[in-house]
Each structure stands twice: as C-alpha cells, then as structure tokens.
Amino acid sequence: MNVEGGQPLLPVECEAFCQSLQKYDLRDVGSSSWSRQHEKLEKLNMQAIANAAAEESEFVKEFLINEGKYPMLIEDLLTTELWREKIFSQFIAVKFEPKITFPVYMVLYHEATLVNLLETTLYYQETCESCGDAILDLIDYCHRKLIWLSARSEEDLQTEVDAEDAEEKASALGPNMKELSSQDASIQFDIAIKCLSLLRYICDHLSVLPLSCSSRILNSLDFPVLLVEILQNSPWTKADNGKLQKYIDNKWTVITDSDRFKLTKTEGQIWLTLYKLLMDPDCMRKYELNGLRKNTLLKLRSHLNELMVDQLPILGDLHMYLERLSMMEAPASKQDLILEQMPEIRARLLEDNNGKFVTISKNQMKKFFDPSEETLKEQAKRWADTYNFDMLESLISEPAKCAVCGELATKRCSRCQNEWYCRRECQVTAWKKHKSICDMLYTAKQPLK
Known part of the structure; x- marks a missing residue:
C-alpha cells in the first residue's frame, strides 16, 4: 500500500476501493473476502478522518456518492448489528472460546468503523441525499442505539443487583470471550455517542430526504x-x-x-x-x-x-x-x-435469516473464527498492513489498557506493537498466550528478502 504524508490512501486507491465494495450476507460475515472488504473500509475511514481533520478535499465522500455506495454501507451496518445480536450472542450462549480474539473483535469493531465513516461524511447534504430510502433504516438504527444509551443510565442506578448477574455470567465464559464481551460494551457505548451526531446531520437535511x-x-x-x-x-x-x-x-x-x-x-x-x-x-x-x-x-x-x-x-x-x-x-x-413509508432493510435481513441463526453461528465458529495456523499467518500480514498502529493512536477510542488487568497501560510489546501492559509482571503473565500472534504480526511486518 502506498502511504504518503501519513495518509493511508491515495485518491486513485480510494476510488478503486469504493468501486469494489459489495454486499455480504449474514452467513459470510467473518469470511476471508469479508475481512478484505473490512480492511478497505477501515482504510477509507482513516482517510476520511485525515481529510476532515486537515480540512482537505474529502474525496472519500465524493467517490462513495459517485459509486452509489451509501445504501450498501447502511445495509452492511445493519447486517453487522444483526450479527452481533444473533450470532455473537450464540457464541456467548455456547461458551465458545476462540484461540485468538482478533477475528471476532474485527467483526464487532466493523460496526464502529461504519458508524465512524458515516459520521464523518453525513455532515453534507449530498451525502444524505445519496442514502435514498435506506436513510429510514439508519434513522431506526440510531433510535435503537439511543434507546440503549438512555437505558444504560437507568441500569447504572441498579449496580448492586446487576453486578451479581454480570459476575455470574462472566464466570461462565473463558478469558478470551470475557475480554470480547468487555470490548463489545465499550464499542457499543462509542457507537451510541456517535449516533447523536448522525441524528443531528440527518435532521439538518430533512428537507431533501424522503x-x-x-x-x-x-x-x-x-x-x-x-x-x-x-x-x-x-x-x-x-x-x-x-x-x-x-x-x-x-x-x-x-x-x-x-x-x-x-x-x-x-x-x-x-x-x-x-x-x-x-x-x-x-x-x-x-x-x-x-x-x-x-x-x-x-x-x-x-x-x-x-x-x-x-x-x-x-x-x-x-x-x-x-x-x-x-x-x-x-x-x-x-x-x-x-x-x-417503513424501513425495509432490517426487516428483510430478519426474514431472510429467520430460523438460521444457530446454524450460521455453528458454521462460522468452525470456518471463520477458529482458523488454522496457516490462515492466521496469512491474516496477520493483512492486519499489519491495515492497522497502522502509529496512525491509529490518534484515532483510538480510549486510553490504552493493560491486556491482563485492565489498568491504564504505558508499555507496549516492542515486537508486534499491538499489545499493551501496565507493568512487566503483566507482560510476563500474558506472554504464553500472546507469543503466537506476536510472532505472526512481527514476521508479517518484516520486509521480504
């Protein structure tokens, strides 16, 4: 990938990425082709943020409008939301324990990537117009997230009751799934906050919407x-x-x-x-x-x-x-x-996958989220290319936390630059589990000889 001036994409690369974006069914979420599209969207998101922050030409928005991709982005967002509600919940219900958390985390974070990209570009009237009738589904999506945000405060008032239930549920999960559940809660809060901006931009342009x-x-x-x-x-x-x-x-x-x-x-x-x-x-x-x-x-x-x-x-x-x-x-x-006029995308997704969620979750656990050593090595190379950690530090949603104890972290693994720790004791404790992915990420970053 060509990187100039600290930017993840050049305009010509951006246009090619936008042209290649396509819809994926719920059963294909997490597949290798889906993962490659996630990587493209992540790069488009980082480019859009970089352009907006520098007050430069926002060509990501222009290419997405020209290619008519905003309805597809909204459908992708709703598909990922449905995956979290129906498939990830099945992972938790059957106490699935993946060998490595990143593939599952990538799907959970995909929802945040799409919301971030929409938040960055929906400020403009022409972007909202480009969404067409799919904007109704985005409005309903924002409503669900804001209902959750409002209810979250009410639940905080019952911490004594909820803490016992949460502790009981967490104790039944393995360490990797427990970590993913915690990350999911943090991602959902960030998404809900961003939906307040999405709603404001939609309301500002009601005159040109359906x-x-x-x-x-x-x-x-x-x-x-x-x-x-x-x-x-x-x-x-x-x-x-x-x-x-x-x-x-x-x-x-x-x-x-x-x-x-x-x-x-x-x-x-x-x-x-x-x-x-x-x-x-x-x-x-x-x-x-x-x-x-x-x-x-x-x-x-x-x-x-x-x-x-x-x-x-x-x-x-x-x-x-x-x-x-x-x-x-x-x-x-x-x-x-x-x-x-009623929103149609989520209703269609629910109808198309009705009664299939358990089967889909079982297939994805075997095919996509319990990968072989060879598949992990191949994916690690793409992850290292996509997630430019130096750039992501400026975009990260919260301060780095220790991978072991959850405390604020100041030390990062010097080999892979991916894992954070608060002190050496935590790094030593985590090394046995972290070593395999660390080796793959480190190897993937080395230049070919």
Missing part, C-alpha cells in the same frame, strides 16, 4: 422526547474517585471545576438537534404535541440557564418557546389517516 423521514423522527419514534430523557440521564458524565469525568473525543476525561458547565460536543449535538426539531416551522407543524410530550419537553427549562445560552445563543429562542408552551394547553390528538 417525506416519511420527518414524521418518523418526530412522531413514530419521538426523538424529541428521547433526547430530553438522554439529557436528563447524562450518560456521558460519571464520577470516579470523587472526580467528575466526561466522555470527550472518544475517551473519559477528568473535568476541572472551571469547566464543569462547559458544553461538550456530545451535549452540543443534542441541543442543536432539539432546536431543529422544535423550532423549525415545518417540524413544528408536523409534531403532534400532547400532554405527555409537553410535560417532557418542559424539563428542558431547568437546563437553559445563562451559561448555557451564552455558549449556544440560539437556545435563547428555544427557552422563550418553552416558556410560551408552559402556558398553553396541549392540542387534542389528531385523527388523520397517515400513510408512512
């Missing part, structure tokens, strides 16, 4: 009420050892007292989305306001203080709207007949 999008966002799924509940729960904030932390730039960051009330990007995305859905004339006309929705929206008033309005001045208009709303009676429910 007509059903606005009614689905406003009434069928009631995103305004859901966003209020997420603001109330504030899942991107937590207290650790008496210190306030917020999830900023894909990692938990300690917040000083002076920055306690400073809006983060995540909070800003929610407020901008709410402003669009509640203040846009077309959205106001379509939103079916009732007593429950009115009372929920009025909870926003407690957040709209002077510090908040100073940071986002447009929220002053929202504050005045809420004050007027508090003095109004909610209108009677409409009885009009409404015809709504």
Whole structure:
C-alpha cells in the first residue's frame, strides 16, 4: 500500500476501493473476502478522518456518492448489528472460546468503523441525499442505539443487583470471550455517542430526504422526547474517585471545576438537534404535541440557564418557546389517516435469516473464527498492513489498557506493537498466550528478502 504524508490512501486507491465494495450476507460475515472488504473500509475511514481533520478535499465522500455506495454501507451496518445480536450472542450462549480474539473483535469493531465513516461524511447534504430510502433504516438504527444509551443510565442506578448477574455470567465464559464481551460494551457505548451526531446531520437535511423521514423522527419514534430523557440521564458524565469525568473525543476525561458547565460536543449535538426539531416551522407543524410530550419537553427549562445560552445563543429562542408552551394547553390528538413509508432493510435481513441463526453461528465458529495456523499467518500480514498502529493512536477510542488487568497501560510489546501492559509482571503473565500472534504480526511486518 502506498502511504504518503501519513495518509493511508491515495485518491486513485480510494476510488478503486469504493468501486469494489459489495454486499455480504449474514452467513459470510467473518469470511476471508469479508475481512478484505473490512480492511478497505477501515482504510477509507482513516482517510476520511485525515481529510476532515486537515480540512482537505474529502474525496472519500465524493467517490462513495459517485459509486452509489451509501445504501450498501447502511445495509452492511445493519447486517453487522444483526450479527452481533444473533450470532455473537450464540457464541456467548455456547461458551465458545476462540484461540485468538482478533477475528471476532474485527467483526464487532466493523460496526464502529461504519458508524465512524458515516459520521464523518453525513455532515453534507449530498451525502444524505445519496442514502435514498435506506436513510429510514439508519434513522431506526440510531433510535435503537439511543434507546440503549438512555437505558444504560437507568441500569447504572441498579449496580448492586446487576453486578451479581454480570459476575455470574462472566464466570461462565473463558478469558478470551470475557475480554470480547468487555470490548463489545465499550464499542457499543462509542457507537451510541456517535449516533447523536448522525441524528443531528440527518435532521439538518430533512428537507431533501424522503417525506416519511420527518414524521418518523418526530412522531413514530419521538426523538424529541428521547433526547430530553438522554439529557436528563447524562450518560456521558460519571464520577470516579470523587472526580467528575466526561466522555470527550472518544475517551473519559477528568473535568476541572472551571469547566464543569462547559458544553461538550456530545451535549452540543443534542441541543442543536432539539432546536431543529422544535423550532423549525415545518417540524413544528408536523409534531403532534400532547400532554405527555409537553410535560417532557418542559424539563428542558431547568437546563437553559445563562451559561448555557451564552455558549449556544440560539437556545435563547428555544427557552422563550418553552416558556410560551408552559402556558398553553396541549392540542387534542389528531385523527388523520397517515400513510408512512417503513424501513425495509432490517426487516428483510430478519426474514431472510429467520430460523438460521444457530446454524450460521455453528458454521462460522468452525470456518471463520477458529482458523488454522496457516490462515492466521496469512491474516496477520493483512492486519499489519491495515492497522497502522502509529496512525491509529490518534484515532483510538480510549486510553490504552493493560491486556491482563485492565489498568491504564504505558508499555507496549516492542515486537508486534499491538499489545499493551501496565507493568512487566503483566507482560510476563500474558506472554504464553500472546507469543503466537506476536510472532505472526512481527514476521508479517518484516520486509521480504
């Protein structure tokens, strides 16, 4: 692969990659051809991030639009989500213990790669238009993730009860599957946070999207009420050892007292989305306001203080709207007949694979996720080419953690540059398990003689 200026792709390579992207069935997830496409998407994602960060021409977006690949990316996203729900859950149920975790982790991370690529490029109106009717499925996908994000805060209030259940389930798993389950939870949280940005970009371009999008966002799924509940729960904030932390730039960051009330990007995305859905004339006309929705929206008033309005001045208009709303009676429910276009991709995937999930999981455990030594060596060469660890350090979703104990790590394996440890004792403990993959990655990086 040609790498210039620290960028993973050249425009000509990027165009060729976009042209080659294709759909994969659920049963093919994890196959060698699927893995090669994942590697292409990972490189496209890194290139898109690099272009956006440098404010350069975003040719990844242009090639994806020209090749009509956005509906395919959304279907790929939903297929990966279904794999996690139906196939990965089967791995856990049968206590599958893979010899190496990376192939399974790569599928779990594939979902995050696709969400990241969409988040980076859906900022533009032409990208949203290019999604076509598949945007309805993306809206529903965001809704499922934000429901999970809202429920996550509620579950945190029951840690004593949940901890016992989690410990009992974890004890039944082997160390590799236990590690994968922990990584999956971290990936899902990061995805849910990114879905807040995806939703904001979709709402910004409702005027050019299918007509059903606005009614689905406003009434069928009631995103305004859901966003209020997420603001109330504030899942991107937590207290650790008496210190306030917020999830900023894909990692938990300690917040000083002076920055306690400073809006983060995540909070800003929610407020901008709410402003669009509640203040846009077309959205106001379509939103079916009732007593429950009115009372929920009025909870926003407690957040709209002077510090908040100073940071986002447009929220002053929202504050005045809420004050007027508090003095109004909610209108009677409409009885009009409404015809709504429904999302089709997830429904089709469920129908096509109905009753096949157990069989698919058994086949994939044997064929794709319990590979031979020769297959592992072949894959290791591609992994070393795809995952440029020096570049990924700037994109990593959270600080490196020790592969043994989970503590913050500062030491990395000098041979493969892939595994992290907090101290030498942990590195020695992990060496027996890590040696085989370390040898393969190290060998794959060596130049051919």
